[in-house]
Amino acid sequence: MASFQLTDKIKNFSLPPGLIGPVLITAIVVAAHLSFGILDGWQKFAIALAAACVTEAVLHKFVTGKWRNLSSAYISGNSAGILVRSPMLWPFALCAAISIASKYVFRYKGTHIWNPTNFGIVVMLLIASDSMAVLSIQWGSNMWAMAMIWLVGFFVISKVKLFHICAVYMVSFFAFAWIRSVYTGGMFLAEVAPITGPMYQLFVLFMITDPKTTVSTKNGRMLVAFLIALVEMFFRLGEAVYAPFYALFIVGPIALIIDKLWQERKAKSLSKSASVAR
Amino acid sequence: MNKEVQKKIAVTLIFLILVSIPFGMKKYEELTSDSFDADMEMAMERYGFFLEEVTQSIGVGFVHRRATVDEKLHHILPQISSVGASVTIVDFNNNGLNDIFLTNSEFGEKNALYKNLGDGTFIDVAQEMGIADLNIPGLGASMGAIWGDYNNSGYEDLFLYRWGKPELFRNENGHGFTRVTEEAGLPDHINANTAIWLDYNRNGYLDLFIGGYYHEDVNLFDLSSTHMMPDSYEFATNGGLNYLFENQGDGTFIDVSEKVGLHVSRRWTLASAAADINDSGFPDIILANDYGVDEIFINRNGEYFFNTGQEAGLGFIPKSGMSVAIGDVMNQNNFAIYITNISEAGVLMQGNNLWVPTRQRSGDIPRFRNVAGNMGVEIGEWGYGGQFIDLNNNGNLDLYVANGYVSDEPDTDYWYDYARVVGGNRAVIIDANNWPPMNNRTFSGYQTNKIWLNDGAGRFREVARSVGGDLNLDSRSVAYADLFGTGAMDLIVANQNQPVVIYRNHVTPDHNWIGFKLEGTKSNRSAIGATVILHRNGTTTRKFVSGGDAFSSQSQRAVHFGLGNEESIRSVEIRWPSGTVQTIDGLELNHYHKIIEATE
Numbered sequence: 012m013a014s015f016q017l018t019d020k021i022k023n024f025s026l027p028p029g030l031i032g033p034v035l036i037t038a039i040v041v042a043a044h045l046s047f048g049i050l051d052g053w054q055k056f057a058i059a060l061a062a063a064c065v066t067e068a069v070l071h072k073f074v075t076g077k078w079r080n081l082s083s084a085y086i087s088g089n090s091a092g093i094l095v096r097s098p099m100l101w102p103f104a105l106c107a108a109i110s111i112a113s114k115y116v117f118r119y120k121g122t123h124i125w126n127p128t129n130f131g132i133v134v135m136l137l138i139a140s141d142s143m144a145v146l147s148i149q150w151g152s153n154m155w156a157m158a159m160i161w162l163v164g165f166f167v168i169s170k171v172k173l174f175h176i177c178a179v180y181m182v183s184f185f186a187f188a189w190i191r192s193v194y195t196g197g198m199f200l201a202e203v204a205p206i207t208g209p210m211y212q213l214f215v216l217f218m219i220t221d222p223k224t225t226v227s228t229k230n231g232r233m234l235v236a237f238l239i240a241l242v243e244m245f246f247r248l249g250e251a252v253y254a255p256f257y258a259l260f261i262v263g264p265i266a267l268i269i270d271k272l273w274q275e276r277k278a279k280s281l282s283k284s285a286s287v288a289r
Numbered sequence: 290m291n292k293e294v295q296k297k298i299a300v301t302l303i304f305l306i307l308v309s310i311p312f313g314m315k316k317y318e319e320l321t322s323d324s325f326d327a328d329m330e331m332a333m334e335r336y337g338f339f340l341e342e343v344t345q346s347i348g349v350g351f352v353h354r355r356a357t358v359d360e361k362l363h364h365i366l367p368q369i370s371s372v373g374a375s376v377t378i379v380d381f382n383n384n385g386l387n388d389i390f391l392t393n394s395e396f397g398e399k400n401a402l403y404k405n406l407g408d409g410t411f412i413d414v415a416q417e418m419g420i421a422d423l424n425i426p427g428l429g430a431s432m433g434a435i436w437g438d439y440n441n442s443g444y445e446d447l448f449l450y451r452w453g454k455p456e457l458f459r460n461e462n463g464h465g466f467t468r469v470t471e472e473a474g475l476p477d478h479i480n481a482n483t484a485i486w487l488d489y490n491r492n493g494y495l496d497l498f499i500g501g502y503y504h505e506d507v508n509l510f511d512l513s514s515t516h517m518m519p520d521s522y523e524f525a526t527n528g529g530l531n532y533l534f535e536n537q538g539d540g541t542f543i544d545v546s547e548k549v550g551l552h553v554s555r556r557w558t559l560a561s562a563a564a565d566i567n568d569s570g571f572p573d574i575i576l577a578n579d580y581g582v583d584e585i586f587i588n589r590n591g592e593y594f595f596n597t598g599q600e601a602g603l604g605f606i607p608k609s610g611m612s613v614a615i616g617d618v619m620n621q622n623n624f625a626i627y628i629t630n631i632s633e634a635g636v637l638m639q640g641n642n643l644w645v646p647t648r649q650r651s652g653d654i655p656r657f658r659n660v661a662g663n664m665g666v667e668i669g670e671w672g673y674g675g676q677f678i679d680l681n682n683n684g685n686l687d688l689y690v691a692n693g694y695v696s697d698e699p700d701t702d703y704w705y706d707y708a709r710v711v712g713g714n715r716a717v718i719i720d721a722n723n724w725p726p727m728n729n730r731t732f733s734g735y736q737t738n739k740i741w742l743n744d745g746a747g748r749f750r751e752v753a754r755s756v757g758g759d760l761n762l763d764s765r766s767v768a769y770a771d772l773f774g775t776g777a778m779d780l781i782v783a784n785q786n787q788p789v790v791i792y793r794n795h796v797t798p799d800h801n802w803i804g805f806k807l808e809g810t811k812s813n814r815s816a817i818g819a820t821v822i823l824h825r826n827g828t829t830t831r832k833f834v835s836g837g838d839a840f841s842s843q844s845q846r847a848v849h850f851g852l853g854n855e856e857s858i859r860s861v862e863i864r865w866p867s868g869t870v871q872t873i874d875g876l877e878l879n880h881y882h883k884i885i886e887a888t889e
């Protein structure tokens with residue numbers, strides 16, 4: 012009887028949606044660091060995490076007068092802690108702080124328009140490239156570990172019904188990789204190599220699927236994923252090492268603003284037709 | 290103004306302050322920097338030394354040529370053949386003067402032995418000595434050399450390592466060299482980029498450590514498969530084996546690598562050094578590994594080595610280890626370890642490591658802490674040889690760090706293509722065919738070497754431009770030696786596919802110094818591994834006799850200490866490899882003192 016209850020509990024167990032992201036990223040960080048030592052050190056990681064949470068808490072309290080749930084800051088801090096590569100401590104803290112602060116500065120119709128970590132990383136590359144880089148090399152040489160992270164990631168993403176974004180982006184990436192290889196005469200494998208690394212795992216699983224900075228419709232999200240891959244192709248042809256971050260930096264907010272305008276127009280036209288009908 | 294707008298302005302201000310932090314830091318650095326264009330008078334006054342480039346004027350016209358490997362690798366030749374320019378210092382004819390040996394790598398190109406004529410000029414005698422023509426198809430391309438008296442004859446013998454067959458040459462009383470590779474029993478093929486002499490079992494004969502880079506089954510000149518690149522950028526497991534050849538005392542060596550525990554990993558070893566870092570009396574081995582973590586092999590009573598990189602604190606974060614230097618950087622009578630890595634703005638920021646010993650210790654395993662950032666010697670560029678040298682004889686070890694990978698067509702860059710492949714999975718990165726062609730592109734090229742001056746209070750200051758050492762060739766190996774008998778450490782920098790550069794070091798006459806030329810009796814005659822502890826007035830500092838270190842280099846054999854304005858020393862203590870401890874006092878300054886190991 013007891014074991015039946017336990018099985019039942021396990022079957023019925025589901026994480027609150029707000030915790031899925033933090034739990035997934037924590038699992039990836041812990042597993043990858045214990046296996047391969049992906050972090051530059053726990054100290055640097057902790058500083059990124061702390062800077063993100065403190066900035067979020069302080070700014071949110073200052074702006075709204077209320078304390079807020081820190082799960083989104085926790086994800087941003089994790090991402091900054093993994094993605095920033097620097098022998099110094101301050102770039103970790105600064106990237107996390109800029110990421111969070113951007114949410115309170117660049118807003119359109121009540122919501123922020125950049126994925127915070129994407130914004131933080133791109134700005135850091137512009138202002139502090141002589142002190143930091145971004146994780147661009149692989150975690151270990153074990154194909155199975157990489158495959159496992161993708162599988163777990165996709166499973167979780169599909170639970171929150173955002174897998175279509177990842178799928179469209181991945182398919183587009185491979186298609187554009189083929190086009191690039193034809194255009195440049197380079198090896199197809201060299202073109203697709205980056206997607207087998209951890210930078211893309213974070214990019215695909217956390218950045219382009221960030222619910223706060225994705226558009227409202229499924230078709231729209233798929234179109235945006237395709238456009239990110241398209242713009243990335245041009246950055247890659249220009250030999251930008253961090254092409255996906257730049258592509259999302261450009262496409263993400265434009266798409267969001269267009270989406271907001273379109274929604275507004277749609278709402279207006281709906282209310283207009285409703286008033287005409289009345 | 291309403292409250293919401295005020296808040297918006299305040300948040301925007303906070304954001305602007307955050308993004309201006311790096312700019313502010315750079316401005317502050319610029320304002321506090323006292324760098325100036327090379328000026329001998331100013332440099333001597335402010336820093337106590339000045340480097341004068343004298344290569345051609347002293348008769349040295351050596352140019353390194355890189356090896357041409359199998360045509361399957363020609364699309365990435367500059368990065369495959371990115372090493373081989375090495376410099377070592379030897380007094381091959383025992384005339385008391387430091388001579389210079391330089392390796393070349395292209396088949397048909399000759400190595401050079403520049404004999405010091407004692408009048409400030411040098412002449413290449415490698416051909417007549419029989420050690421010039423050593424880059425031969427079928428035998429391999431020279432990568433470096435080390436000198437040590439393996440047969441205790443009183444003359445320094447030459448060990449040359451290649452991508453190919455390693456070679457041992459016996460010194461015939463300074464009149465020539467005889468190839469004794471076969472009778473010594475050395476293997477047929479190692480893709481070596483580092484080797485050191487050490488007497489690991491303290492039996493009085495020098496043993497030979499050789500570090501493998503590419504897998505020993507790979508023949509870079511006749512490739513059977515292109516699957517010979519690292520299988521990971523940070524966790525590679527397919528490098529060459531490391532070897533220890535034990536000197537039998539009769540001119541032969543036996544391979545004891547497996548027995549002593551050196552075959553525990555297959556990392557891509559690029560540099561090595563040996564010193565007694567835990568005061569056990571036995572030399573330990575420190576390895577800088579490319580594509581992975583660095584390693585410390587603690588010598589357990591001359592019986593076996595225990596790999597303790599992680600426990601010692603330096604084997605956890607994988608980087609691209611390129612060079613190992615050992616020195617008492619804080620004058621605390623212990624050894625710190627400096628390992629260069631790769632830093633390229635915006636792409637890869639590994640930072641160099643300066644590992645200083647802490648008070649923590651686990652049995653015979655010392656614990657190290659990386660203080661490179663705190664001391665200001667972290668951010669180099671694409672680092673190679675990093676050497677501790679007291680350049681101004683003030684008693685503090687300074688750092689010379691060679692930088693620069695491949696300087697080719699200006700305003701071109703291979704980093705994007707490189708980053709694509711090294712970010713890929715094992716299946717991609719391991720196959721050279723997947724590496725995009727370099728097409729004459731520059732790859733971390735035209736970088737300037739660093740000269741970091743130690744202020745003795747825990748900070749280093751970069752002074753290369755001001756002291757005349759502004760060199761932006763593709764430097765690899767760096768050695769120091771008193772070439773002109775002035776008591777100053779001159780610099781010899783070997784550059785890949787480029788000419789060697791020699792600097793004469795002018796040091797302020799206000800600074801005193803003392804040097805020791807050691808000769809073992811019970812210990813190996815070269816005294817390699819001896820620790821020299823100098824008891825100064827107020828501080829105690831130590832150095833050791835090196836059998837090769839940094840990147841593919843070996844500096845002068847005589848141990849040299851700068852003393853600043855000190856007029857005397859208390860005593861010098863010599864811990865010979867045999868275990869004998871000898872203390873001498875009343876030594877005159879500004880001289881080299883010959884000290885023979887006490888037999889009683």
